[in-house]
Amino acid sequence: MTVLVDSDIIIEVTRGNRSILHSWIELSESEDIVLYSPVTEAELWAGARPHEYSALTELFAKLVCVPIDRGLGRRAGEYLRLYRKSHRLQMADALIASAAALNQAALWTRSRKHYPMKDLSFYSP
Numbered sequence: 817m818t819v820l821v822d823s824d825i826i827i828e829v830t831r832g833n834r835s836i837l838h839s840w841i842e843l844s845e846s847e848d849i850v851l852y853s854p855v856t857e858a859e860l861w862a863g864a865r866p867h868e869y870s871a872l873t874e875l876f877a878k879l880v881c882v883p884i885d886r887g888l889g890r891r892a893g894e895y896l897r898l899y900r901k902s903h904r905l906q907m908a909d910a911l912i913a914s915a916a917a918l919n920q921a922a923l924w925t926r927s928r929k930h931y932p933m934k935d936l937s938f939y940s941p
Contacts, residue, residue, distance in 0.1 A: 818849045819939045820916040822925035823856040839941030851880045853915040855908045882915045891918060895933055903932045
């Protein structure tokens with residue numbers, strides 16, 4: 817299985833949330849591929865404090881970052897056209913959803929309401 821982790825999951829991991837950490841450890845020890853979007857990295861670095869820099873650097877080094885390319889941009893644009901007004905879809909969530917969909921990855925998020933796309937699958941630990 818391939819799993820793309822959303823920003824909220826990585827935030828909880830860095831905060832040491834026990835309910836997430838157990839599942840995180842199981843996933844990281846499995847044969848599953850764990851991906852993240854550069855949007856997630858941007859969101860975490862934007863809110864990072866200096867004492868968190870080394871932990872974030874180590875964490876992201878262990879994951880696979882998916883590239884943002886033309887196809888991903890187009891899919892995100894389609895999602896925005898379809899869901900921006902009805903679901904208040906934001907650009908960051910459209911890009912993350914596109915990364916999951918185009919990489920055939922299950923999206924691990926605590927905020928499923930941000931992702932109304934019917935072609936997404938979700939990871940449930």
